[in-house]
Amino acid sequence: MSVLARTVNPKLVFTWHYQNRSYDVRADGSYMVSGVSPCHLLNAGSQLSWGGMIFDRSAGDAANVSGHWLSSAQDEDVLLRDDGTYVWHTIGELPDAIGEWSLSGSDIMTWELRATVTTNQNQITFDAVFGNSETGTYALSDMDKTLTISFSGLSITYTRP
DSSP: OOOOOOOOOGGGOEEEEETTEEEEEOTTSEEEEEEEEEEEEEGGGTEEEETTEEEEEEESOTTSSOEEEEETTSSEEEEEOTTSEEEEEETTSSOOEEEEEEEETTEEEEEEEEEEEEEETTEEEEEETTSOEEEEEEEEETTTTEEEEEETTEEEEEEOO
16 A cells, blocks of 8 residues: 655654554654454344444455445445455545555454644654645654654653664
8 A cells, every 4th residue: 555655754664662562663654553453243144243333245255254244333334455455435425545554363354544743853744635735843862762743732651673
């Protein structure tokens, strides 16, 4: 999965951690947010229980989690592709969410595209998928293992091993 290439300081291209979540800044400017939710195939693979929701299968092999799923409320549908990418559509509300997924035991691990990032010297711009663009500043410290991003007086500090 790729977005239009952006100019990103290569020192930011890493998986960062903040408040028990992981955030991936990629060389193409993708800003991905991780998620983990339990999942189970039900009723011989015709339904999927995932993160507290029940989905009915619209298409796909009943033996696999990949496929096209429609929420039991019929207001969300998810296409989990065999290549590890997904599209999540919420009817009438938000733009489609796109990302990557994989199975880890009985959990679905996801990386969802939340923004594209561009840097210029110490400035960073986030073009949010579900919101507006914001420009702030960033600083690296602790031998580039700590990243602090500041927007309008609010600072967030990410760390990496």
